[in-house]
Amino acid sequence: MGDDDREKKSWRDIDRGRDVSAHRRDEHRGPGKGPRVDSATAAYKRKLNAFFDRGVVPEHLKGKLPDGESEGASPRQQLMRAIRDADSQRKLEKAVDELVDQFGLPDDDMELMLRVLEHSKDSVLLDALAKVEAFVETGMPMPRKARMVSRLRNVEAASFDPRVQAKAGRLAGQLR
Numbered sequence: 001m002g003d004d005d006r007e008k009k010s011w012r013d014i015d016r017g018r019d020v021s022a023h024r025r026d027e028h029r030g031p032g033k034g035p036r037v038d039s040a041t042a043a044y045k046r047k048l049n050a051f052f053d054r055g056v057v058p059e060h061l062k063g064k065l066p067d068g069e070s071e072g073a074s075p076r077q078q079l080m081r082a083i084r085d086a087d088s089q090r091k092l093e094k095a096v097d098e099l100v101d102q103f104g105l106p107d108d109d110m111e112l113m114l115r116v117l118e119h120s121k122d123s124v125l126l127d128a129l130a131k132v133e134a135f136v137e138t139g140m141p142m143p144r145k146a147r148m149v150s151r152l153r154n155v156e157a158a159s160f161d162p163r164v165q166a167k168a169g170r171l172a173g174q175l176r
Contacts, residue, residue: 052077076103083115093119100124105131110143117151122161129155129167136174149175 055073
């Protein structure tokens with residue numbers, strides 16, 4: 001009876017033995033007890049944010065940029081940032097005018113178009129409305145859709161140009 005009782009383990013004892021085995025110890029570490037493994041996606045997103053927000057170019061792209069630009073934001077990026085960060089109508093319009101003169105408006109940045117649609121010149125508004133219209137026709141989802149509809153309604157009401165009024169009203173109706 002002595003040898004058989006010592007060799008026979010209960011299921012609880014067997015499970016407990018499995019939980020403390022060497023190959024399972026790393027799986028059951030509590031938070032903060034080991035080095036954090038960073039996912040490739042999180043690292044990629046951090047690099048993208050650094051590139052677009054601060055102009056920090058990843059090592060693998062430094063040799064591929066035109067004109068040897070490898071440090072800092074390009075003039076186009078600086079103007080786009082100035083539009084986003086403008087805290088007065090005068091600064092906004094100056095940055096938008098410079099962007100339009102030097103590079104033209106971007107085709108797919110609807111966040112920027114929200115700010116550009118605050119401009120007072122009808123020619124700039126027509127250009128921006130054309131970009132918004134082209135974006136809507138692609139079928140891609142509109143970021144900040146309710147805000148864009150509101151801005152389009154404001155443009156429709158504030159402009160004296162019937163072309164701007166018609167296009168802004170039509171786009172606001174399409175986005176609803």
